[in-house]
Amino acid sequence: MTIDLNILIGGAAGQGVHSITGPLAKSLMRQGCWVLSSQSYESRIRGGHLFNKVRLSGQRLVSSREGVDILVALNQETVTLHQGELSSQGFLIYDASEVKEIPGGIPSLGLKHEDLLPGVKGKAEIAVNAGACGAILGLLRTPLAPVLSLLKETFGDKGPEVVDWNITAATRGYEQAQGMDSKFSLARITPSPEPRLLISGHEAMALGALAGGLQLISGYPMTPWTSLLNAVAQRAGLYNVVVEQAEDEIAAINLAIGASYTGARSMTGTSGGGFCLMTEALGLAGISETPLVIVVSMRPGPSTGLPTRTSQGDLGFVLYAGQDDFPRAVLAPGTPAQGFALTARALNLADRYQLPVFLLTDQYFADTQFTHLPGEFPEVEVDRALTIGPSSGTYERYAYTGNGVSPRRLPGFGPELVVADSDEHTPDGHLTEDLQVRIKMHDKRLRKLQTMVQEMGGITVAGDPDAPLVLLCWGSSLGPVQEAAARLAVEKTPARMVHLSELWPFPAATVAAALNGAKKLVVLEMNATGQLNRLLRQETGLKADHLVLKYDGLPFTPEYIVRNLSKVA
Amino acid sequence: MLPIELYEGIESAWCPGCGNFPLLKAFKQALAELELRPQDVLVVSGIGQSGKFPHYLSCNTFNGIHGRTLPVGTGARLANPELKVVCVAGDGDCYGEGGNHLLAALRRNVDLALVVHNNQIYALTKGQASPTTDAGQKTTLQPQGVYYQPLAALALAVSQGCSWVARGSATDPEHLQELYKQAIAHKGFALLEVLQPCVTFNRVNTYQWYRQRVYRVEETPDYDPENELWAYRKAKEWGERIPTGVIYRHPRPVLEEAHPALAAGPLVRQQPARPVAQLLADFF
Numbered sequence: 001m002t003i004d005l006n007i008l009i010g011g012a013a014g015q016g017v018h019s020i021t022g023p024l025a026k027s028l029m030r031q032g033c034w035v036l037s038s039q040s041y042e043s044r045i046r047g048g049h050l051f052n053k054v055r056l057s058g059q060r061l062v063s064s065r066e067g068v069d070i071l072v073a074l075n076q077e078t079v080t081l082h083q084g085e086l087s088s089q090g091f092l093i094y095d096a097s098e099v100k101e102i103p104g105g106i107p108s109l110g111l112k113h114e115d116l117l118p119g120v121k122g123k124a125e126i127a128v129n130a131g132a133c134g135a136i137l138g139l140l141r142t143p144l145a146p147v148l149s150l151l152k153e154t155f156g157d158k159g160p161e162v163v164d165w166n167i168t169a170a171t172r173g174y175e176q177a178q179g180m181d182s183k184f185s186l187a188r189i190t191p192s193p194e195p196r197l198l199i200s201g202h203e204a205m206a207l208g209a210l211a212g213g214l215q216l217i218s219g220y221p222m223t224p225w226t227s228l229l230n231a232v233a234q235r236a237g238l239y240n241v242v243v244e245q246a247e248d249e250i251a252a253i254n255l256a257i258g259a260s261y262t263g264a265r266s267m268t269g270t271s272g273g274g275f276c277l278m279t280e281a282l283g284l285a286g287i288s289e290t291p292l293v294i295v296v297s298m299r300p301g302p303s304t305g306l307p308t309r310t311s312q313g314d315l316g317f318v319l320y321a322g323q324d325d326f327p328r329a330v331l332a333p334g335t336p337a338q339g340f341a342l343t344a345r346a347l348n349l350a351d352r353y354q355l356p357v358f359l360l361t362d363q364y365f366a367d368t369q370f371t372h373l374p375g376e377f378p379e380v381e382v383d384r385a386l387t388i389g390p391s392s393g394t395y396e397r398y399a400y401t402g403n404g405v406s407p408r409r410l411p412g413f414g415p416e417l418v419v420a421d422s423d424e425h426t427p428d429g430h431l432t433e434d435l436q437v438r439i440k441m442h443d444k445r446l447r448k449l450q451t452m453v454q455e456m457g458g459i460t461v462a463g464d465p466d467a468p469l470v471l472l473c474w475g476s477s478l479g480p481v482q483e484a485a486a487r488l489a490v491e492k493t494p495a496r497m498v499h500l501s502e503l504w505p506f507p508a509a510t511v512a513a514a515l516n517g518a519k520k521l522v523v524l525e526m527n528a529t530g531q532l533n534r535l536l537r538q539e540t541g542l543k544a545d546h547l548v549l550k551y552d553g554l555p556f557t558p559e560y561i562v563r564n565l566s567k568v569a
Numbered sequence: 570m571l572p573i574e575l576y577e578g579i580e581s582a583w584c585p586g587c588g589n590f591p592l593l594k595a596f597k598q599a600l601a602e603l604e605l606r607p608q609d610v611l612v613v614s615g616i617g618q619s620g621k622f623p624h625y626l627s628c629n630t631f632n633g634i635h636g637r638t639l640p641v642g643t644g645a646r647l648a649n650p651e652l653k654v655v656c657v658a659g660d661g662d663c664y665g666e667g668g669n670h671l672l673a674a675l676r677r678n679v680d681l682a683l684v685v686h687n688n689q690i691y692a693l694t695k696g697q698a699s700p701t702t703d704a705g706q707k708t709t710l711q712p713q714g715v716y717y718q719p720l721a722a723l724a725l726a727v728s729q730g731c732s733w734v735a736r737g738s739a740t741d742p743e744h745l746q747e748l749y750k751q752a753i754a755h756k757g758f759a760l761l762e763v764l765q766p767c768v769t770f771n772r773v774n775t776y777q778w779y780r781q782r783v784y785r786v787e788e789t790p791d792y793d794p795e796n797e798l799w800a801y802r803k804a805k806e807w808g809e810r811i812p813t814g815v816i817y818r819h820p821r822p823v824l825e826e827a828h829p830a831l832a833a834g835p836l837v838r839q840q841p842a843r844p845v846a847q848l849l850a851d852f853f
Contacts, residue, residue, distance in 0.1 A: 030853075197852040207848045215836040216647060239843055240830040242647050247673035251640040254633065258613070258644025261631055262652065263837035266644070284634050379845050410837060411629035411645075412652045415608050419623075419630040422616075430579050430624050431632070 002058045005184060006067055007136060008082055010051035011074025011095075013044055016129040020072065021052040023154055024133050027147035028056050028140075029198045029371050032191035036061040036479075037198070037369040040554065043223070043307040049077055058189045061371065062335065063479030066559045069184065070139060072132050073099050089183045093135050095128045109135055109177055116169040123165055130166040131173030138177030141185040144170065197372045201365035201476070204336030204377070205295070206231035208343030210239050213382040215264040218244040218255040223307050224363040225271040225297040249277040257281060257290050261420055263410035265347055265384075269295030269359075272305060275314070279321040282356055286326030288420040289398065289406070289445065291350035291357075293343070298362040300553045309553025310363035312475055312526035318358045319504055319535070325442075327353065327404075327449045330504035332360040334460065334478025337376040338501055339365070342458070344380035352385045353448045354408055360503075362526070364555040365476035391416050396427040400440060404447030449505045458502030459514050462486075464494035468519030471565075472544070474500045474532050477556050481524055484561035495565075500532070506539040515542060522568065524548040524561060571601045578625040588688060588765035588776075589618055591739040593625055596684075599749035600628075611652045613642040615667070617659035617693050618767075619686040636666025643679045643824070649835040650825045653753055654681040661691050664700040664720050671722070674758055675729040679824040682752040682759040685722070688767040689774045696770035706773055723762060723804040727797065727817045732757030734804065734817035738764040738783045740776055744813060751815065757823050764811070779811070786814035794818045 007024070011017050018039075025037040033056040041050035053064055068085040071078070073094040083103045086092070092102065096110035113127035120127070130151060137144055151166040199207075205228055209217070219229045233243045242264070246252035252268045260266040270278060275296050285292045298314045300306040318330055329349050333339035339361070346357040387407035395416035399406045406427075411418040419429025424441060426432045460478065463471075463485030473481040478499045485495040498514045515521060523533040523544035528551045530544065537543040546568040550556055576597040583589050600610060612623035616635035623630040629652070633641045638656040646654050663671055663685045674683065690708070691697040697710040700720040707714050726734045733755045737745035745763065752759040764783065766776050786792055786803055789812075794800055800817035825831055833839055 195853045197849060199852045203852070207845070210848055211843050211845050213841045213843070215830075215839070215841060216644070218644070235848070237829055240833055240836070240839060240841065242828050242830045242836065244643075244647065246640065247669050250637065251643075251670055251673065254637040254640035255644035255647075257633070258631065258641035259648040259836075260644070261641075262611070262645040262648035264644075264648035265841075266648075280634060281637065284637075288631070288633070374846075374849055377845050377849055382841075410649075411611055412608060412649055412837075415606075417607055417627065417629050421624075421630070421632045422634050423632065429630065431621065 003186065003188060004057045005055070005069045006065060007054040007070040007072065008051055008068040008085070009054070009072040009132070010049065010078030010082060012047050013041065013050050014046040015074045016125050017050055017052055017074065019129045020133050021054060023147050023150040024136060025054045025369060026198050027137070027150050028054070029196055030146045031142055031186065032189050033057065033186065034059060034061045034371045035198055035369070036064055036371065038064040038364065039367040041308050049081060051078065051082070063483040063558055064368065064555065065483070066557050070136060072136065074128065075099065076101065079103065091139060091182070093132055097124065107181065109180060111135065111173060116172045117165055120165060126162070126165050127169045130169035134170035134173030135177040138174040139180070139182045139184055141182060141187060144174045194373065197374060198369050199336045199372060200227070200367055200369045201333065201336050201339045201361060202228040203231045205333070205339040205343040205359065205361070206235065207377065208340035208380070209267060209347065210235060210241065211380045212344030212347040213265045214241055214267060214347065216242040216244070216256065216259040216266045218246050218252040218268050219270065220246050220249045220252050220274060222271045222274045224299060224366040225269045225274070225295060227366050228269060228295055228297065249274040250281065253278040253281040253294070256292055257285055257288070260290050260292055261288065265351070267293035267295065267347070269297065271297045272299050272301050273303060275317065275321070283322040283326065284422050285356040286322060286328065286445070287422055289354040290420065291354050293346045293350050293357050293359065295359045295361060297366055298360060300551065306553040308363060310476070310526065310555050311551065311553065312362060312477065312531070313551065315360065315503065315527070315531040315535070318360060326445055327355050327452070328504065329353070329355065329357040329452065330360060331358065331458070331502055332475035333365065333501055334475060334499055336370045337372050340377050341380070342501060348381070348383045349452070352383060353405060353452050355448060360475055362476050386410065388413065390414065394428070397429045398425060398427045398441060398444070400427060400444050403451040404444045405451070453505035453507060456502045456505055456507040457510055458500060459507070459510055460499040460501070461514055462497040462499070463489060464496050466517060467494040467496040468517060469493065469495045470515055470518040470521050471495055471497045471524060472500070472515065472521060472532070472536070473497070473524045474503060477524055477526060480556035480558050480561055483558035484565070487558055487562055488565070503532070503535065506535060508539045511536070512540050512542065520545050522546045522548055522565065524556065526550050526556065571604050571606065573597050573601045575607055576600055576627045578627050581625050582621065583618060584769050586768045587618070588739045588767060589622065589686065591742045592686065592745065592763055592765060593622065595742045595746040596749050597626065598746045599753065603750055603753060605653055605753070609653055611645055611654045612657055613638045613645065613654065614657040615659070615662040617662050619657050619659040619662065622657045636662050637670065638662065639667060639670040639674045639683065642681050643674070643677065646679050646681055646825060647828065647831070647836070649837045650680065650831060651835050655753060656681060656683045658683065658685050660685060660687040660689060660701045661699045664722050675726055675731050677824045678732055678758045678821050680757055682755070682761060684752065685760070685762045686765045687762050688765045688771055690767050690771040692767045692770045703773070721805055721807070723760070723816060724801060726760050727801045727804045730819050730821065731760055731817065732819050732821045733759035733815070734800070735760070735815045736762045736764065736813045738779055738813050739766060740764070740779045740783060741813060744785060748814070757821055782809065782811045783813050784810060786812040786816060
């Protein structure tokens, strides 16, 4: 039986849940565990209830799961809300100054700040956070040194005194837990032969953008998109990227369009209502044939909805946003490594086909850290697809071509003038009322889809590839569905997961092939109506026999999927 | 001086006698005198009669959507500060639909020229009130007269420390040509509002109406455009007398200098090579 432990750290916003989670997750990853760390939080800066889950195993993890083995409670509410999730081996670590009612029959350790940092006044938060971190490791019977070096890295810029307090409290917490009985031991976990990475979806996408030659990113803050903008901004100085916080989402997208027209590799992004504002300029990118990558990080709507929760409710929106028909691409990564690769690919697709390319993410994908191998982040090819050098004759920005892609030049790089227009236009870019030109130009733009669809794929099959029970999903649902398929196999119900990360133009033939032999097709989505199922039916004529949907703002879990499949399969 | 024929564009669809024609001529003249080749210039426009302006020129052109000239122009400047960028907008376009972008541009001080064709009416949509239509004026959509007071955009710009604020008039093309040259040459955000009669839909603010009122502010004895309070009073002056010329000058650092990424040259001339191994270092 392999080790698979779930640690839940909960408290009010501002109490330091993240201060415990960060060093804990990373130190466990460095010791050879496969770690998956996810976050659940409310739309507030202080108070309320938030929790992080750190799942660790000796085998690769692709999903968070239900159940709690070690519950770390920084307040009473955390105990009340989560004690029912504790497993039979469950253990409670709590802040003794906050938690007064301890459930009976559960082994527990109360952390007292006066024990953790004797003689230090007013530093109860540091004491309890570092102490809890140490106590978890003590309970796991694993060395303390990796977390001490992480605490030094994390708090080094706050001065030696703060580092000392953290180290003292972590050491004392560790010693206290070591003195207690524990059913958990990581002794069977072998250290990794090569260093691994702990990285979130949005962090990986920021790296994909940077490796992919991103030069300008503009945006307006909005949860959950902001973490991607931040992750690029933190590295912008090293890599010569212009980061511009715009006055609103309308400015953000127009600014990126202006930069892209001029020749800088550009992207923008937003969430929910922010994308409502961007739709006006989405069509501008479409008709002006300006390359542009747009990240839409989903949260439940409509309108403000549930700002900090997760959703896959905007697939239909990004597929159809904007007036009339124009070509676009829609990609939706399922893991950080896919996020890295698809972000670099999105930048290439945008340049190659001169159109807007969407990257659909969500709060779960944005914030969840996966353990990855460095080899899963290979060097990427940067394809600008620009036309350079002298032209023969007059340059036409929108010249009619067989594949719909016109040679693209940059303004200021030669005597060829680059004339771009939001009006319907002649091949040289000037506005026109010639309706025959309109038809030819509209057809030219749409032809790009027929070319682009030939290079679309992005299908991942897991589980039993021949199983008649097929679980079709997209985007961030990959992990929970993949694990559900693995659990079903253990229960002698073979299942085939088919995951789509490239949704438009829809690779109908390859999807149909991946679904071949399906006797029971289940489509699983984090929305209320089955948006992928509609797309599937529209593009292939196939449709789900059953839908497994979830739209409460929390991510799928393997358990939720297995429970719901047992009702239909 | 370059030949003015270099800037000849496609045939215009403006009304005969449109107040835009003197602007087009003066603008071409200014480019020729500044010896800016068509390839050195990018004109960004929005929607409205002013949106067609760059089509009637020969230069790099981005004719975008209503109200959004400034963010497009800002992005273009950040990508390639070697391009001379001129944003052309109308009064509805810039002061109405794109108002938030004007506020941000005043704060950003990106090095581009914004030319606002102010005809005090929505002409393309046939005669509704614009943000600069005088209070009380009757229009197709406001038959009882306009209730709002007009936006004093130049006073707003002065109050926010805009680095260069001027007004020109279609009725004084020689003066306007000089202002175009200064606006394009100015380092920083230059706001040039141009009074421009709409001969079809604005029967109040006619050529004659403007001719009777506009004067050159530099003819005011001792006028100092770096005197903020004086500039503010001139920017608010509207009615019997309307000042034209450079109203305010306030040199400030420009946005392009604030972005360290641009120190290595224009983004479009950089070849980013970013080995993945270096990027992964934070995550081990």
